[in-house]
Amino acid sequence: MDTPQIMKPEPHVRSDGQRKEHSMFVHGAILEGVVIRKLERHEDARGSFMEVFRRSWGTGIDPEQFSVVHSYPETLRGMHIHRRHDEYISVLSGSAYVGLRDIRPKSSTEGKSMLIHLHSKAPTVLVFPTGIVHGWLFEEETIHLQGVSEDYGSYGGDDNRGCHWSDPELDLPWPFKPKMIADRAANFGPLQDLVDWMRQP
Numbered sequence: 469m470d471t472p473q474i475m476k477p478e479p480h481v482r483s484d485g486q487r488k489e490h491s492m493f494v495h496g497a498i499l500e501g502v503v504i505r506k507l508e509r510h511e512d513a514r515g516s517f518m519e520v521f522r523r524s525w526g527t528g529i530d531p532e533q534f535s536v537v538h539s540y541p542e543t544l545r546g547m548h549i550h551r552r553h554d555e556y557i558s559v560l561s562g563s564a565y566v567g568l569r570d571i572r573p574k575s576s577t578e579g580k581s582m583l584i585h586l587h588s589k590a591p592t593v594l595v596f597p598t599g600i601v602h603g604w605l606f607e608e609e610t611i612h613l614q615g616v617s618e619d620y621g622s623y624g625g626d627d628n629r630g631c632h633w634s635d636p637e638l639d640l641p642w643p644f645k646p647k648m649i650a651d652r653a654a655n656f657g658p659l660q661d662l663v664d665w666m667r668q669p
Contacts, residue, residue: 496582507591531615544646546603553618562610563587567640572599581639
């Protein structure tokens with residue numbers, strides 16, 4: 469089995485205060501169970517080829533479905549949480565800030581957050597398990613690949629919950645305020661409601 473290429477955090481801002489182009493980590497550190505793997509794009513005169521998933525990579529997810537998601541600039545999707553399925557994301561064009569908050573009661577990183585910047589110019593896969601609050605903020609028109617270990621036809625209200633993206637308890641320093649967000653997400657409650665839900669049997 470190939471060993472996943474785990475990327476270590478690096479400063480998102482240079483010592484002179486300027487943002488580093490396509491650097492990944494904005495805030496926090498890797499949460500327990502999260503996998504980040506660089507992808508390799510092969511280019512020639514015809515164009516390019518890039519693998520986006522291979523089971524032998526051992527990323528910890530058994531995908532049931534892949535979808536292609538198109539988002540407009542300054543759109544936020546989230547914050548969501550699921551108990552039943554893991555997720556797999558890779559930006560194919562454009563860029564996205566991905567915010568994660570670990571609220572799993574027995575996790576070694578419970579109560580920790582991470583915010584990373586994924587860009588198509590530095591192709592990368594991000595995988596995270598159940599029990600992690602997650603959302604994406606798009607600074608430009610973006611297309612991303614999203615894999616889940618449970619197909620969308622099996623989704624239910626009992627496992628598709630969320631909290632408001634701006635809750636300070638998330639500890640996610642989003643770089644800008646979104647202009648587009650779903651009505652349902654705009655009316656999500658506080659993070660604490662999800663924490664209490666995760667502690668229920």
